[in-house]
Amino acid sequence: xxxxxxxxxxxxxxxxxxxxxxxxxxxxxxxxxxxxxxxxxxxxxxxxxxxxxxxxxxxxxxxxxxxxxxxxxxxxxxxxxxxxxxxxxxxxxxxxxxxxxxxxxxxxxxxxxxxxxxxxxxxxxxxxxxxxxxxxxxxxxxxxxxxxxxxxxxxxxxxxxxxxxxxxxxxxxxxxxxxxxxxxxxxxxxxxxxxxxxxxxxxxxxxxxxxxxxxxxxxxxxxxxxxxxxxxxxxxxxxxxxxxxxxxxxxxxxxxxxxxxxxxxxxxxxxxxxxxxxxxxxxxxxxxxxxxxxxxxxxxxxxxxxxxxxxxxxxxxxxxxxxxxx
Numbered sequence: 001x002x003x004x005x006x007x008x009x010x011x012x013x014x015x016x017x018x019x020x021x022x023x024x025x026x027x028x029x030x031x032x033x034x035x036x037x038x039x040x041x042x043x044x045x046x047x048x049x050x051x052x053x054x055x056x057x058x059x060x061x062x063x064x065x066x067x068x069x070x071x072x073x074x075x076x077x078x079x080x081x082x083x084x085x086x087x088x089x090x091x092x093x094x095x096x097x098x099x100x101x102x103x104x105x106x107x108x109x110x111x112x113x114x115x116x117x118x119x120x121x122x123x124x125x126x127x128x129x130x131x132x133x134x135x136x137x138x139x140x141x142x143x144x145x146x147x148x149x150x151x152x153x154x155x156x157x158x159x160x161x162x163x164x165x166x167x168x169x170x171x172x173x174x175x176x177x178x179x180x181x182x183x184x185x186x187x188x189x190x191x192x193x194x195x196x197x198x199x200x201x202x203x204x205x206x207x208x209x210x211x212x213x214x215x216x217x218x219x220x221x222x223x224x225x226x227x228x229x230x231x232x233x234x235x236x237x238x239x240x241x242x243x244x245x246x247x248x249x250x251x252x253x254x255x256x257x258x259x260x261x262x263x264x265x266x267x268x269x270x271x272x273x274x275x276x277x278x279x280x281x282x283x284x285x286x287x288x289x290x291x292x293x294x295x296x297x298x299x300x301x302x303x304x305x306x307x308x309x310x311x312x313x314x315x316x317x318x319x320x321x322x323x324x325x326x
Contacts, residue, residue, distance in 0.1 A: 062303070069297035074290060086297035096298060098273060099281040100305075102187065106277055107255045110191050114251050115244075117199045122206030123236075136207075140200035147197070151265025154193050155180070183274025186267050190275050193266065194259055202247050209243030210236070245320025249313050256306045278302050 033041065069087070072080040090096055125136050142150065157164045158179040166176030180186050213236065221231045260279050263269060269276035269284065276284070282302065286295035 065296045066300050068293055069300050071293045073292040082293075086294045087301075089294060090297050090301065095273065095276075096278070096281060099276050099278045102274075102276065103256065103278040106187065106191065107252060110194055110255045111248065111251050113191070114195050114198055114202065115247060117195055118202035118247065119206050119240075119244075121199060121203040122210055125203065126207055126210050136204075139203055142197045142199075143201040145197075147259075147261035148265055150193065150197055151262045154189070155266050158189060180267055181271055183270075183272050186271060186275050190259070190263060190266060193262060194255075197262075198251070198254070202251065205247055206240070206243060209240050213239045241317070242320040245313070245317045248317065249310060252309055252313060253306060256302065256309065 070081060070083055072082045072085065121139060125132055125139070156162075158166075160166060160176060160178045160181060163176075163179070165179065169176050177185060179189050217235045217239075218231060221235060226234065257279055259277065260283055263275055263277060263280050264283075267275040269280050278298070279302070282295050282298045285291040285298065
């Protein structure tokens with residue numbers, strides 16, 4: 001009896017615990033990719049089409065162009081290794097350096113004007129006014145038109161005899177101008193037309209940046225009695241740094257490497273090479289005179305200048321960051 005009582009006390013005092021379970025087979029090890037690796041794979045698959053396209057249509061031609069710049073290439077398929085001969089010729093070519101000088105003037109005028117006009121239009125179309133969507137569409141429309149069509153249109157408008165611009169000037173009592181017959185006026189016309197074409201695109205970029213600025217900042221400035229200029233200087237301009245950096249960088253690259261179609265149709269590089277920018281001179285040497293090796297050397301040099309300009313913009317603007325980069 002005492003043994004039974006001892007057994008009962010022991011059973012009651014024993015701490016409760018989980019009931020023993022029958023030993024089963026261990027879980028099989030997980031196979032396949034981890035979540036992090038799956039995310040990397042998905043990102044790679046999404047980027048692959050663009051990466052392959054850039055490699056085939058940009059990367060490979062750039063490498064081939066650099067290689068080609070060390071050869072003397074005729075239009076009949078013969079290649080002759082000349083080393084740095086094309087680069088030496090480029091350094092001694094006064095027409096090339098004239099085209100580079102014109103390109104510098106073109107960029108220094110076009111980029112600031114395009115930046116200011118696009119920013120002004122972005123501030124304007126941000127206003128809530130009747131029919132604003134139609135105005136935005138009308139301002140953006142020139143960007144989607146082919147530059148060849150734009151060149152033909154403006155060549156007709158700027159014609160010295162029958163152009164609409166000169167007719168309007170004569171009707172107002174002024175003498176008509178030879179817009180495309182003077183080197184200075186012709187370059188100014190090319191710049192003006194490029195601003196007209198590109199301003200709608202950068203207007204949309206600025207509009208997107210302006211719409212990202214919280215409205216509470218403007219409401220607080222209004223309560224503090226800040227005027228439009230103070231509000232723009234203290235709120236809008238600082239918060240537009242990333243957008244301004246993007247516009248400045250992209251418009252500079254576009255000014256250095258673009259505009260060939262427009263110049264070819266509107267002025268054909270003239271008069272007196274007054275609009276023969278570097279990109280047009282390179283095209284002329286390659287497809288006009290068959291100097292593919294020489295054109296490749298000049299193209300490689302122009303790309304180098306573009307990279308240097310991009311690096312300077314990154315350095316000066318600190319990449320459009322809000323902080324001071326410290």
